Amino acid sequence: MHYTRDNMAGLLRSHDINPTHQRIEIAHALFSRQEHLSADQVMAIVNTRHSETSKATVYNTLKLFLEKGLVREVIVDPSKVFFDPNTGPHHHLYEVDTGKLSDIDAAHVQISGLPPLPPGMVTEGIDLIVRVRRKA
Amino acid sequence: MHYTRDNMAGLLRSHDINPTHQRIEIAHALFSRQEHLSADQVMAIVNTRHSETSKATVYNTLKLFLEKGLVREVIVDPSKVFFDPNTGPHHHLYEVDTGKLSDIDAAHVQISGLPPLPPGMVTEGIDLIVRVRRKA
DNA sequence: CACCAATCTGGACTTTGTCTAATTTCCGGA
DNA sequence: TCCGGAAATTAGACAAAGTCCAGATTGGTG
Ligand SMILES: [Mn+2]
Ligand SMILES: [Mn+2]
Ligand SMILES: [Zn+2]
Ligand SMILES: [Zn+2]
Numbered sequence: 291m292h293y294t295r296d297n298m299a300g301l302l303r304s305h306d307i308n309p310t311h312q313r314i315e316i317a318h319a320l321f322s323r324q325e326h327l328s329a330d331q332v333m334a335i336v337n338t339r340h341s342e343t344s345k346a347t348v349y350n351t352l353k354l355f356l357e358k359g360l361v362r363e364v365i366v367d368p369s370k371v372f373f374d375p376n377t378g379p380h381h382h383l384y385e386v387d388t389g390k391l392s393d394i395d396a397a398h399v400q401i402s403g404l405p406p407l408p409p410g411m412v413t414e415g416i417d418l419i420v421r422v423r424r425k426a
Numbered sequence: 427m428h429y430t431r432d433n434m435a436g437l438l439r440s441h442d443i444n445p446t447h448q449r450i451e452i453a454h455a456l457f458s459r460q461e462h463l464s465a466d467q468v469m470a471i472v473n474t475r476h477s478e479t480s481k482a483t484v485y486n487t488l489k490l491f492l493e494k495g496l497v498r499e500v501i502v503d504p505s506k507v508f509f510d511p512n513t514g515p516h517h518h519l520y521e522v523d524t525g526k527l528s529d530i531d532a533a534h535v536q537i538s539g540l541p542p543l544p545p546g547m548v549t550e551g552i553d554l555i556v557r558v559r560r561k562a
Numbered sequence: 563c564a565c566c567a568a569t570c571t572g573g574a575c576t577t578t579g580t581c582t583a584a585t586t587t588c589c590g591g592a
Numbered sequence: 593t594c595c596g597g598a599a600a601t602t603a604g605a606c607a608a609a610g611t612c613c614a615g616a617t618t619g620g621t622g
């Protein structure tokens with residue numbers, strides 16, 4: 291699957307998001323790379339050629355994408371949030387030295403024996419993060 | 427098990443940490459409560475009666491405790507790190523609305539089917555976070 | 563007491579993220 | 593085409609978490 295700028299408009303519309311120029315650029319940054327990006331990285335990518343998207347818009351847009359379920363948030367690094375264009379069920383492998391973050395398909399992973407939830411609560415998600423480090 | 431200030435000195439020594447007044451207070455804040463505390467919360471607790479520990483010392487000390495394996499870091503909230511006096515194997519339940527964080531004993535939880543690690547890497551830890559929300 | 567190393571401190575600084583009031587863009591109706 | 597208003601974008605001020613550093617304090621040893 292190729293993610294072109296032209297595709298983006300449809301993708302945004304299908305998630306009930308009005309496709310503006312900035313939103314298309316931000317979606318394109320995420321989906322064409324299929325990588326985990328921080329707001330800062332999105333900002334840098336979108337403004338490489340010439341500055342055209344403000345910091346406020348980058349943050350607003352990423353939050354909008356999140357609310358609309360177009361992207362997912364990954365919290366592994368205490369200093370910044372990563373945004374993940376992959377919303378399918380998957381887990382993460384985090385290389386603590388380098389900060390590199392990669393996906394682990396949830397299909398083959400099984401988690402069992404979790405205690406029952408407190409009453410009146412529903413699971414919003416289960417995050418599994420494997421933290422790895424280069425062998426000493 | 428009761429965690430008194432007097433106990434703390436021994437606990438610190440057993441982790442190769444020179445027990446100073448500030449370090450004892452900070453350890454006591456964490457261990458007497460057995461709760462997940464942010465740096466800010468530790469700061470507030472330690473300085474309730476009268477200000478006696480600086481922000482720099484709180485951060486330095488928590489980092490030292492972390493390095494020495496006396497506490498563990500829990501990253502669930504993008505805005506702040508929590509410090510966990512429980513270093514035994516366990517997972518976390520996070521109530522996203524309230525920010526309440528509680529432990530899930532790892533004894534009965536089983537995680538299987540994880541892919542092999544990239545060569546030359548070792549697992550530093552596996553964090554499992556169950557994010558829950560009050561039912562709509 | 564004098565010395566030295568370890569520790570602690572205030573406060574400046576950085577980074578990530580939020581907020582707001584003003585401007586720009588977009589679109590539908592006259 | 594022109595107009596009015598809603599939606600979106602913007603610059604920049606602001607806030608909060610965390611880092612850093614140079615100087616002061618502490619506590620033990622000779
Ligand atoms: Mn462009
Ligand atoms: Mn005290
Ligand atoms: Zn991912
Ligand atoms: Zn815990």
